[in-house]
Amino acid sequence: MHSISIKVEIKIMKRIIILPIVILLLSFTGCEYESYEDYNTPPYDGDFTWTQVTEDADWSNRWDHAALSYNDKLWVMGGYNPGGFSGDSYLSDVWSSSDGIEWEQHTETAPWHGRRGHSAIVFNDGSGPAMFIIGGFEVEETTGHRQYTNDVWKSTDGETWTQVKPRTYHNTIDSLNDWFPRYNHACVVADHNGTEYIYLIGGFTQLEDHNARYASVYFNDVWRSTDAVNWEKLDNNDFGIRADHAATVDPSTGQIFIQGGIHGVIFEGENNGSQPIEDWHFLWSSYDGITWTQEKDYTDFDQGYLWRAGHGMFIYNEVLYAMPRRSN
Numbered sequence: 168m169h170s171i172s173i174k175v176e177i178k179i180m181k182r183i184i185i186l187p188i189v190i191l192l193l194s195f196t197g198c199e200y201e202s203y204e205d206y207n208t209p210p211y212d213g214d215f216t217w218t219q220v221t222e223d224a225d226w227s228n229r230w231d232h233a234a235l236s237y238n239d240k241l242w243v244m245g246g247y248n249p250g251g252f253s254g255d256s257y258l259s260d261v262w263s264s265s266d267g268i269e270w271e272q273h274t275e276t277a278p279w280h281g282r283r284g285h286s287a288i289v290f291n292d293g294s295g296p297a298m299f300i301i302g303g304f305e306v307e308e309t310t311g312h313r314q315y316t317n318d319v320w321k322s323t324d325g326e327t328w329t330q331v332k333p334r335t336y337h338n339t340i341d342s343l344n345d346w347f348p349r350y351n352h353a354c355v356v357a358d359h360n361g362t363e364y365i366y367l368i369g370g371f372t373q374l375e376d377h378n379a380r381y382a383s384v385y386f387n388d389v390w391r392s393t394d395a396v397n398w399e400k401l402d403n404n405d406f407g408i409r410a411d412h413a414a415t416v417d418p419s420t421g422q423i424f425i426q427g428g429i430h431g432v433i434f435e436g437e438n439n440g441s442q443p444i445e446d447w448h449f450l451w452s453s454y455d456g457i458t459w460t461q462e463k464d465y466t467d468f469d470q471g472y473l474w475r476a477g478h479g480m481f482i483y484n485e486v487l488y489a490m491p492r493r494s495n
Contacts, residue, residue, distance in 0.1 A: 235288065302316055317347065318333055359454070401457050414426075427489075
C-alpha cells in the first residue's frame with residue numbers, strides 16, 4: 168500500500184467586528200481604529216513560500232466559484248458576488264491567466280447559467296482533455312428563477328461550451344440512474360484499473376415543493392462516469408452526509424481522499440448535533456469509491472486541525488496538504 172504523509176497548512180484568518188459601543192470606547196482611549204481591509208494576518212510560517220502576484224485581478228470579487236489548471240493556465244469560472252451593485256450576483260463568466268497577473272476574459276456570459284457551488288475538472292472523455300463544469304446552484308438571468316442543477320458542460324477553450332448532460336429532476340432522491348441536482352459537492356478524476364473516471368461525492372440540495380424545514384438534503388452518495396454523460400451509482404459504505412468538503416486524489420495510486428465539510432442532522436442518530444456518524448470528522452479515503460476507510464491515527468498529527476469546511480486539499484511531493492478556510 169502506498170504511504171503518504173499528511174500535513175496541515177494553518178493560516179489564521181481573523182475577522183474584526185466592531186460594535187458602535189466599541190468604537191466609542193476606542194475614541195475615549197485614543198486607540199487607532201483598524202478597518203477589516205487594513206488588517207494584516209499573522210506571518211505565515213508553513214512549508215511554502217507565498218508571493219502575492221496581484222491585489223486586484225481583472226475578474227470581479229466572488230466566492231463559491233470554480234478554478235482549475237488547464238493548458239498551462241489558471242482558470243476561474245462563475246461564482247457569486249453578493250456585493251454587486253446592479254444585475255444578478257450569480258456569474259457565468261470565464262477567465263484564464265498564465266501568470267496570475269494578466270487575465271483574459273473568454274466569455275462574460277457562458278451558455279450555462281450563472282452559478283455557485285459547482286465543480287470544475289479537467290477530464291478526457293475519449294476526445295482529448297477538456298474542462299467540465301458539473302452541477303451547482305444556478306440562476307436564470309432573464310427570469311430570476313433559481314434552482315439546484317445536475318447539468319454538465321464541456322469546453323476546450325473557455326469560450327465555446329457544449330452541454331453534455333441536461334438538468335433532470337426526479338421525484339425521488341434515490342434514483343439509481345441519475346444523481347440528484349446539488350451544489351457544494353466534490354468531483355475528482357481517478358484512474359482505477361486502467362479506466363479513468365469522474366467521481367462525484369456528496370453535496371447538498373433543497374427539494375422542490377417542500378416546506379423549507381424539510382427540504383434540505385445532504386448526500387453521502389458516490390457516482391462515477393467515463394464520459395460525464397452516463398453516471399453509475401456506487402454501492403458505497405457510509406462516510407457521513409456532507410457538503411462543502413475537500414477532496415483530492417493521489418495520482419500515483421488512485422487513492423481518493425475526502426475530509427470535512429458541513430452536514431445536516433440525522434434525528435435518529437446519537438450525538439447528531441456534533442456529527443452524523445461515528446468518525447465523521449476524520450480523513451476518509453478509498454481506492455475504488457466504494458469502500459471508504461477513516462484515518463484515525465492520532466500519533467501522526469491531531470486531526471482536529473482538519474475540522475473545517477470550504478477548504479481544499481492537494482498532494483505535493485507525496486504529502487497531503489489541507490488548506491485554510493472556515494471552521495465548521
